[in-house]
Amino acid sequence: MCQLMGMNCNVPTDICFSFTGFQARGGATDVHRDGWGIAFFEGRGVRVFLDPQPSADSLVAELVRHYPIRSLNVIAHIRKATQGEIGLENTHPFMRELWGRYWIFAHNGNLADYAPDFDGSFLPVGQTDSERAFCHLLQTLRARFPAGMPARKRLQAAIEDFSAQVRALGQFNFLLSNGDSLFAHRSTDLYYIVRQAPFTVAHLKDQDVSIDFSEVTTQDDRVALIATQPLTDNETWTPLPSDRIAMFVDGALRES
Amino acid sequence: MCQLMGMNCNVPTDICFSFTGFQARGGATDVHRDGWGIAFFEGRGVRVFLDPQPSADSLVAELVRHYPIRSLNVIAHIRKATQGEIGLENTHPFMRELWGRYWIFAHNGNLADYAPDFDGSFLPVGQTDSERAFCHLLQTLRARFPAGMPARKRLQAAIEDFSAQVRALGQFNFLLSNGDSLFAHRSTDLYYIVRQAPFTVAHLKDQDVSIDFSEVTTQDDRVALIATQPLTDNETWTPLPSDRIAMFVDGALRES
Numbered sequence: 001m002c003q004l005m006g007m008n009c010n011v012p013t014d015i016c017f018s019f020t021g022f023q024a025r026g027g028a029t030d031v032h033r034d035g036w037g038i039a040f041f042e043g044r045g046v047r048v049f050l051d052p053q054p055s056a057d058s059l060v061a062e063l064v065r066h067y068p069i070r071s072l073n074v075i076a077h078i079r080k081a082t083q084g085e086i087g088l089e090n091t092h093p094f095m096r097e098l099w100g101r102y103w104i105f106a107h108n109g110n111l112a113d114y115a116p117d118f119d120g121s122f123l124p125v126g127q128t129d130s131e132r133a134f135c136h137l138l139q140t141l142r143a144r145f146p147a148g149m150p151a152r153k154r155l156q157a158a159i160e161d162f163s164a165q166v167r168a169l170g171q172f173n174f175l176l177s178n179g180d181s182l183f184a185h186r187s188t189d190l191y192y193i194v195r196q197a198p199f200t201v202a203h204l205k206d207q208d209v210s211i212d213f214s215e216v217t218t219q220d221d222r223v224a225l226i227a228t229q230p231l232t233d234n235e236t237w238t239p240l241p242s243d244r245i246a247m248f249v250d251g252a253l254r255e256s
Numbered sequence: 257m258c259q260l261m262g263m264n265c266n267v268p269t270d271i272c273f274s275f276t277g278f279q280a281r282g283g284a285t286d287v288h289r290d291g292w293g294i295a296f297f298e299g300r301g302v303r304v305f306l307d308p309q310p311s312a313d314s315l316v317a318e319l320v321r322h323y324p325i326r327s328l329n330v331i332a333h334i335r336k337a338t339q340g341e342i343g344l345e346n347t348h349p350f351m352r353e354l355w356g357r358y359w360i361f362a363h364n365g366n367l368a369d370y371a372p373d374f375d376g377s378f379l380p381v382g383q384t385d386s387e388r389a390f391c392h393l394l395q396t397l398r399a400r401f402p403a404g405m406p407a408r409k410r411l412q413a414a415i416e417d418f419s420a421q422v423r424a425l426g427q428f429n430f431l432l433s434n435g436d437s438l439f440a441h442r443s444t445d446l447y448y449i450v451r452q453a454p455f456t457v458a459h460l461k462d463q464d465v466s467i468d469f470s471e472v473t474t475q476d477d478r479v480a481l482i483a484t485q486p487l488t489d490n491e492t493w494t495p496l497p498s499d500r501i502a503m504f505v506d507g508a509l510r511e512s
Contacts, residue, residue, distance in 0.1 A: 042308075047344065048304065088299060088300075095351070
């Protein structure tokens with residue numbers, strides 16, 4: 001299996017602190033050695049850093065840890081291969097364009113015998129069940145809203161309908177973003193926390209590193225973090241409702 | 257205007273030496289300060305590093321310069337903005353998926369009043385004429401070959417037909433790759449060199465750096481480099497034929 005991490009904020013925020021703990025799980029404090037990746041939305045643009053090497057030893061991960069890219073929506077993934085070889089084409093997160101927006105997707109789980117009927121609008125490049133699910137989701141959304149991107153609530157409902165079908169095939173924890181909202185679906189493990197004023201000190205679970213968020217934030221900042229397992233050991237992380245699409249906008253959770 | 261650099265090889269090769277000279281043109285030895293990017297194919301996968309900062313000062317460029325990613329097809333671009341704001345969504349190279357393969361595109365030039373009729377299969381995210389041309393090209397290819405990717409020669413001919421129409425609107429120097437072949441179109445400036453045995457010493461034009469390729473290659477290696485302006489000052493670079501699609505496969509030029 002894999003691990004997921006996501007961030008959604010109301011002001012562009014860097015993820016250096018959380019990534020420090022997450023990165024350690026890719027081969028140091030945990031077993032997810034089969035590649036990793038992270039995507040940062042900046043406006044409508046997106047930067048995706050991928051590495052088929054373990055994140056704990058990765059030069060690219062070192063860059064990401066020290067380079068404060070400020071973003072409203074971030075999705076990261078560390079991989080323990082289940083379906084598909086270790087290789088760049090099977091490394092999450094995946095990216096496609098739909099309705100003139102980039103979409104980013106990362107998955108934790110395993111979908112058995114998943115062979116959707118593709119019409120050619122979005123085709124997998126690699127061999128993972130995860131990329132198949134992403135292509136199938138975008139094909140489904142495009143067919144349902146041919147005129148362009150609908151309002152958030154309708155989008156959330158459509159992703160909910162899609163997920164209800166696919167989760168019958170196996171574990172389907174995923175994070176999805178179009179740079180505006182971040183959608184999260186929990187089958188088994190997915191926790192979240194919303195940090196807002198009054199900000200306090202957070203301490204990582206995977207490394208002895210702390211940060212006092214009151215020193216690096218303003219009163220109005222709001223940051224939601226989502227992760228397969230809590231990243232800090234002195235804050236309360238809440239499991240996301242299972243088998244639902246949680247939608248995060250401006251650092252707040254909006255359930256379907 | 258912008259500058260382009262491409263590499264196509266018969267064995268996975270790193271581009272650290274050439275990138276050292278190219279990077280300097282992004283704000284140090286030349287004026288292309290409005291962002292830069294580079295894409296490396298590794299098998300069917302691709303890694304794209306983008307930065308809206310000048311490449312001469314970029315932390316990400318430093319990483320790319322020192323991290324030997326071995327690739328058969330590389331496309332890089334440094335930008336001097338003509339159409340579209342400075343921002344990540346307008347930073348080349350652009351990526352899309354077609355026929356289950358990633359495609360990478362970068363453009364140098366300016367297309368006046370270019371408003372293609374999009375059917376929605378590929379839509380621009382940013383505001384550049386370049387991304388419009390890329391989306392239009394992929395839409396055209398997909399419509400012409402609905403059953404999937406054709407043989408290289410047919411692909412080359414189709415890209416040639418498309419380019420013949422678009423170059424009527426302005427300068428259309430571009431590089432395009434699907435990880436198998438690298439296609440180059442010269443309107444004004446685009447040079448190439450093929451390095452093969454016997455390998456010799458090359459010296460950069462933009463920095464006082466040399467490399468003896470005979471020490472880092474084998475007898476069978478063949479590497480084609482393509483650039484807006486020659487990158488070295490002691491080798492003979494040849495202008496590509498203008499208004500044609502040059503196709504590079506396994507480090508060799510195959511004209512249409």
